[in-house]
Amino acid sequence: MSRDEMRAGDADRQAVVERLKTALEEGRLDLHEYDERLQQTYAAKTFRELDGVVTDLPGPIPAQQSRVQPFQPPAAPQPAAGVGETPRSGVRPFLASYGGVVLVCFLIWGLSCLGSREFVYPWPLWMLIPLILGLLRRWGGRNR
Structure with a gap:
């Protein structure tokens, strides 16, 4: 057979x-x-x-003759020499991003007070609590 x-x-x-x-x-x-x-x-x-x-399909192309480039993962970034303050390194980005949100909230509150011509409850003060806690956590060395 x-x-x-x-x-x-x-x-x-x-x-x-x-x-x-x-x-x-x-x-x-x-x-x-x-x-x-x-x-x-x-x-x-x-x-x-x-x-x-x-029968009408070509066989597999050997890897040596293939035009497809094999995947190579990017190299991990190397820390710069002398950089040792990792707990404080996240303070500026956090302050810039969340501080910007708090600033916009205060701006909206201020414009609404001007528009209504009376003092409105300062609700953006509540936005300061997470900002202060986040800064304390980052300055305290628990930057996770």
């Missing part, structure tokens, strides 16, 4: 499915043709039927 007449197993079908998936990703097959070939693959009983599904 030749190989073509031998019955194919699930692992053989799965290998053909992987080749078809690669061909789809490379643009060699459209989605409709990929679906048809998948159906033929899962219905195949012999190696001849499996080989017929992929």
